[in-house]
Amino acid sequence: MSEKTLKFNSKTIHGGQQPDKAYGAVMPPIYQTSTYAQSTPGGHQGFEYSRSANPTRTALENSLASIENGNFGLAFGSGLAAIDAVIKLLNPGDEVVSTNDLYGGSYRLFKQIFERFGIGFHFVGMQAVGEIEKHINKNTKLIWVETPTNPMMNIIDIAAVSKLAKKHELLLAVDNTFATPYLQTPLDLGADIVMHSATKYLGGHSDVVVGGLVVRDKDLAAKLYFIQNASGAVCGPMDSFLVLRGIKTLHVRMQRHCENGRAVAMYLASHPKIEKVYWPGFESHPGHAIAKNQMKDFGGMISFVPKGSSYEAAIEIVEKLALFTLAESLGGVESLAGHPASMTHASIPKAEREKNGVVDALIRLSVGIEDATDLIADLEQAIG
Numbered sequence: 209m210s211e212k213t214l215k216f217n218s219k220t221i222h223g224g225q226q227p228d229k230a231y232g233a234v235m236p237p238i239y240q241t242s243t244y245a246q247s248t249p250g251g252h253q254g255f256e257y258s259r260s261a262n263p264t265r266t267a268l269e270n271s272l273a274s275i276e277n278g279n280f281g282l283a284f285g286s287g288l289a290a291i292d293a294v295i296k297l298l299n300p301g302d303e304v305v306s307t308n309d310l311y312g313g314s315y316r317l318f319k320q321i322f323e324r325f326g327i328g329f330h331f332v333g334m335q336a337v338g339e340i341e342k343h344i345n346k347n348t349k350l351i352w353v354e355t356p357t358n359p360m361m362n363i364i365d366i367a368a369v370s371k372l373a374k375k376h377e378l379l380l381a382v383d384n385t386f387a388t389p390y391l392q393t394p395l396d397l398g399a400d401i402v403m404h405s406a407t408k409y410l411g412g413h414s415d416v417v418v419g420g421l422v423v424r425d426k427d428l429a430a431k432l433y434f435i436q437n438a439s440g441a442v443c444g445p446m447d448s449f450l451v452l453r454g455i456k457t458l459h460v461r462m463q464r465h466c467e468n469g470r471a472v473a474m475y476l477a478s479h480p481k482i483e484k485v486y487w488p489g490f491e492s493h494p495g496h497a498i499a500k501n502q503m504k505d506f507g508g509m510i511s512f513v514p515k516g517s518s519y520e521a522a523i524e525i526v527e528k529l530a531l532f533t534l535a536e537s538l539g540g541v542e543s544l545a546g547h548p549a550s551m552t553h554a555s556i557p558k559a560e561r562e563k564n565g566v567v568d569a570l571i572r573l574s575v576g577i578e579d580a581t582d583l584i585a586d587l588e589q590a591i592g
């Protein structure tokens with residue numbers, strides 16, 4: 209049976225995986241080694257040094273490539289290390305057009321590290337794809353897309369952006385952390401690079417920090433592999449193993465994240481003390497039609513603003529929540545609540561944040577896979 213014809217729910221378990229060659233171990237062993245014996249100089253079995261390649265990491269990289277419908281996967285020590293490798297494809301003077309409502313750490317990496325090295329960034333609201341073209345010039349090399357966006361849950365039309373990228377011969381990279389390949393596969397929609405913080409849904413258990421990239425093009429893969437090895441931000445064998453284990457249940461977890469997300473979104477939308485709820489599953493959401501088209505379901509990420517939009521009301525709610533843990537991050541089995549203005553998005557200047565809707569009263573939920581009744585009861589006691 210050809211690997212490529214497997215359905216997603218089988219690829220998560222079998223994609224790119226074979227029983228281990230040494231003893232037939234069904235799960236890839238954690239090859240906790242830096243180096244490999246050679247019979248003669250250069251006489252090795254495909255592995256020389258674990259920065260260049262490690263069998264457990266290779267197993268994860270093959271899994272990533274499989275679930276994203278790509279040909280090549282690369283695993284890094286964090287999501288940001290994966291983004292760092294993509295931007296290192298560029299040279300001083302090159303420019304990037306990026307989603308404006310973006311993961312705070314990505315914004316910080318672009319503005320505070322790569323701008324110092326002469327790379328220019330334009331942050332653009334991409335819900336109207338026409339806006340992107342206004343910022344494309346002869347120096348533009350890359351479009352960076354995050355969808356759904358974090359934390360505003362805006363939806364960007366990946367196929368439409370891809371058309372634009374191809375017209376101008378630009379690379380298109382999509383941060384697929386929020387959606388995961390269960391919901392959308394950007395390479396199928398024309399993207400060149402898919403990026404993941406595997407720390408989130410792919411790992412799924414809040415026990416590891418890992419990043420990933422997936423591409424189809426062999427030359428692009430070779431360039432990224434060169435950067436991965438030359439810069440060295442690889443992930444270790446133990447972390448690779450944990451993410452591989454997480455991916456095996458990705459489809460089952462995502463199904464429940466989506467069901468619970470829907471239940472919580474509906475509850476919040478009907479609550480008299482809630483002003484606004486951001487979730488792409490609402491028909492009233494401006495990106496709903498695109499989301500319906502490019503995503504299988506709407507995910508478990510929801511943002512909302514309590515009535516009156518006061519900072520104090522938001523803080524009171526997140527502090528009162530008991531089953532939802534107040535914490536950074538998302539995508540684990542347990543439900544988390546966050547306050548973007550003071551947590552994940554604190555590194556973005558207030559004026560810049562608020563332009564995109566990240567007001568002081570905004571609360572972001574990563575809805576976990578507990579019983580939805582318990583989650584709603586917790587929100588009920590916190591909101592009052």
Ligand SMILES: *Cc1c(COP(=O)(O)O)cnc(C)c1O
Pocket residue numbers: 286287288289311313314354358383385386404405406407408417418419
């Ligand atoms: C967490 C996150 C990142 C960064 O990943 P790390 O693994 O924390 O380095 C990038 N993009 C999104 C959307 C994220 O949620």
